[in-house]
Amino acid sequence: MKTNSSEHRGQCNLSFTVNGRTVEVRVFPMERLLDVLRHTLGLTGTKEGCGEGECGSCAILMNGELVNSCLIPALQAADANLTTIEGLAVGPQLSALQQAFLECGGAQCGICTPGMILASQQLLSKHSSPGMEDIREALAGNLCRCTGYIQIFEAVAQAARVKADV
């Protein structure tokens, strides 16, 4: 990780990968990674629901691990490998989770959906056939006010089945 050179104020140059693409930004080290994604990089798919790491709508994958980007200072993302919701589909081809969320009603208003899908993605990368308790626990940091979670559970279970069949 680079230091912020010798000055201890002002912006710094950061480099990291987002959705497979290397980017370089010049930002203040304490800017929130959420704001760097949304404002500096124009990736508005990651949302802000609470600003305090409680709702999970800002969740992204950092080096494969789910994190709340509203709680990460930009400097700590230096050289990291980030995945946001925009990175899941391959052209017109939706990921298994995205497709399952559509088919099972996992997205209603959609604001929790990007974080919810990424949280589900992390779960499936660790458990290829999660049971209901695994799904509940994996998603407990992502609040959804619309669905009551039921159809989200079904979407995750369906995506797991689809991926297992591949």
Place this chain on the structure above:
Amino acid sequence: MIEENVIGKSVPRKEGRDKVTGAARYIDDMTLPGMLYGATVRSQVPRGAIKKISFDSTIDWSEFAIVSARDIPGKNCIALIGDDQPCLADGRVNHPEEAILLLAHANPHLLRKAIAAISIEYETLPAIFTIEESEQQSQIIWGTDNIFKTFLIAKGDVDSVWAEADYIVEGEYSTGAQEQLYIENNGMIAVFDGETGITVWGSLQCPYYIHKALMALFSLPEDKVRIVQMETGGAFGGKEDYPSMIAAHAALLAMKSLRPVKIIYDRTEDMTATTKRHPSRTRHRTAVSKDGKILGGEIEFTIDGGAYATLSSVVLSRGTIHAGGPYNWPNIRIRSKAVATNAPPHGAFRGFGAPQSLFAMERHMDRIAQVVGLSPVEIRRRNFLKTGQTTTTEQMVQENIDLEKLLDRALKLSDYANKKAHFDRENEESQIKRGVGIAAFLHGAGFTGSGERYLASVVGIEGCTDGTVRLLVSSTEFGQGTNTVLCQIAAEVLDLPYGNVEIAQPDTSQVPNSGPTVASRTAMVVGNLVQSAALGIKQTLIAGGDLRTPYSAEEFRAACRNYIAKHGDLRSFARYDPPPGVFWDDENYRGAAYAAYAWAIYVAEVAVDSLTYSVTVEDFVALQEVGRVLHPLLAKGQIAGGVAQGIGFALYEKVVWQNGRMENGQMTNYIMPTSADIPPIRVYFEEMGNVHGAYGAKGIGELPMDGPAPAIVNAVVDATGTNFDFVPLMPENIFAEVSKTLSPDGER
């Protein structure tokens, strides 16, 4: 029976793909060149006069656009029903967080510092915070008596029933405030142009409410105000009226600065400053015969409206009409009122008064059962409304609803009898006490009484040269499926593939006023109009000789092209026509309150931990008769989501008040259920049809909010043997009740 193509099928959500790819654009995803950010300076006291406003010299105020009440061109109010709510406080404040000044700057990070650099001196006045304090009238904070509105429903001869009653059962029930907690905070962007007027984009439910409010605030004609809805991340009623306030604020700053202005609330501001569900208190006094039949009763229903009238009269109306539940009341008197307190005004939240009064009714039924010595099941059986009987407003139940049969089915689905017997046996020895509880209820869809007539909604459809049709409605999507269901209906009428029907973004310069997206009216009432308008398109093409039935999508396309070539455009409009035979007497508050009711029985199973007094809902059955299920996946999703909010209302969501201000305005401290807290929610439907709704549909959006709280509390009462008559019911409350029988060291 015609085979339907699209209705009754779970077609893909119209905007679903955008939502799962992050492409959907919410208001905070939008920026405009030269845009400033706006923020609000708010009252720190609940009531008082503003004596002095000082701007600290550490800030260069010339960089900021500053707006006060003086800058308002038209009337300083947020026009809604009454006009008592100021857009900006002018010399007086009546609740904490009331908006006083607005600031705008290009750098959003400077706004917090600027707000902190403004000090306001108040001459405080005594403030009131509860229904009881308001009723005392020792402080008059609104009108002459603190009362926004009253209603009286009187049926039969209540005064005569007490003498012949074998039992007189009394009870008092209360519900607390509840925060809608949509995951997307409120936000708006406004631009102001001296020539063309105001345009506002935002997160909102009712573009035409905002349109009306801004016309009055700015003294502008209707073609100089334009409101556009962006993708909206949840609403539940919380974005019904408050967006008019934020839109007004953004527009004022845009006018002052001549730059686009974005106002986005953070979570704490959204929770503390905007509307919540009205707290309520209901008192029941019921005359009951020895075989458990309700002879008559009195209900007193009171809601706390906060500092200004806003929507309280309408919330009161719905709550009042639903107060008697799905039961036969030969005699009843319901007196209701909405009172003022020095809290931010309360507003719409899914259910809109009905969850409050139905909570009381369903708790009271269980109390009646206790007194009379019947089971909760039996007491309901003996009192359910039947076809041919009348509601409390003397509306005849005309459809063939059989609530006993519905109850039987719910009991079977939930295995109620076995579970009850099992728990009754086990609870003696078990540390975990389990119980089951029932709620039976109804929910009227559409605006109350003559409301739909006054709305006079209009829907448009236009045909395009590529053979697609576009719906023109002001009805908004915020997760519940407006886009999908309305397109389904049009596709079915026009016999086109669902993919050939689109819906225009709600933009008041482009779409007619199909009414607000509230009151569970969209599928039923607006859907009906979509049906008519779609038929109009079909008939226009056929009458013009461009189309013959049956036709293919190709032929339809050719017909559209031909017609447009000849006439310039192809449009059909439908206006709301009050259904014949549905009469409401506004003056005497009597008659057909709603064109249709959905009916439901919910059963909750709970576990109460006798060590921690925590309650967990372990299973939930939601059975409802909804006319017609237009889209199975969406319908199930609505019920599950509503039940989850009801579980929150019952057990988790407590607003902690301190002098009229919400103290726990963070998601850390205002607790909504997570995925780890929700039981399996088993959803079942029955379909009896509805002559007044599109394809027989009744509204279902709010229905699921009415049942969970009473079903759950009834279950807790069953589990613990102790009566609880309020929500939210927290472990601390259960402990406090149970600990009355404990010795100081915690022993029975």
Place this chain on the structure above:
Amino acid sequence: MRSNPTDYDLVAPGNLQTVISLLAEQPGKWLPVAGGTDVMVQYAAGKLTKRNLVSIWNLPELRNIEMLPDEIRIGAGCTYTHLREHEIVSREFPLLAQAARWTGGIANQNRGTLGGNIVNASPAADSLPAMLAYEAELILVSVRGQRRVPYVGFHTGYKTMDLATDELIQAVCLPRGFADYFHYTRKVGARNAQAISKICMAAVGRLRVSMNTVIGEVRIALGSVAPVPLRLTKLEQTVQGKAIDADLLQLAKRQTMAAIQPIDDIRSTAKYRSVVAGNLVAEFLEQLGGGGSRHG
């Protein structure tokens, strides 16, 4: 977001030596931040008064879990995810692994660290009672070298601790040897996940079987019932050697309630906390004795 990023500075030297030198050069100026799950919440609320931060996230020296014959040493920079996924921690120190599972959601577990939990010193912190029950010791490090202190007594008062301005927690040492003990932990929160605890408890115990069965030894720790996490040493001494019967359980409840100082706050009440703490202690003892109905 109620803070201005331009008012703050964050540096990331990338190695422990430079970090502690920085802390020593300008005492009190630099606030260490690891995963940020506490610091960044204060920052977002506009309540972070320290303007200069030094990142200790991902420092290799703080991320090890070292297995020694008599103890394990958990680097203070280990996250809750590290703890829950570590085989030895899960097997030999299940109370700590369970506390890690209970802290926030997955996203916060991936970032929150054990050291951060200690230094943030919320009375409701989830992992602190477990460390008390396991009789942890802390290795503290500064330019002046390392020192090792018992964890009990580390917290001297609400948000005050035996940590010099230029010191960092380097590791948490847990003595191995609890394998044969009965382990008990419960967290009472406002909901099943993502909840700040109203009461949390971690306890280990062993019976002694001679003529009859009595309590051999217990270690009982509670959080959220005082300004600091508590070891109930007086109660532990009282019950040692006693048979577990109804009278003992009542005594334990009374002594628990006497030993703690819970408050009324935005989440709960003192009375509730008091009685429930007593109930949990009694449940622990009852289960230790082989009785009691499991909750479930």
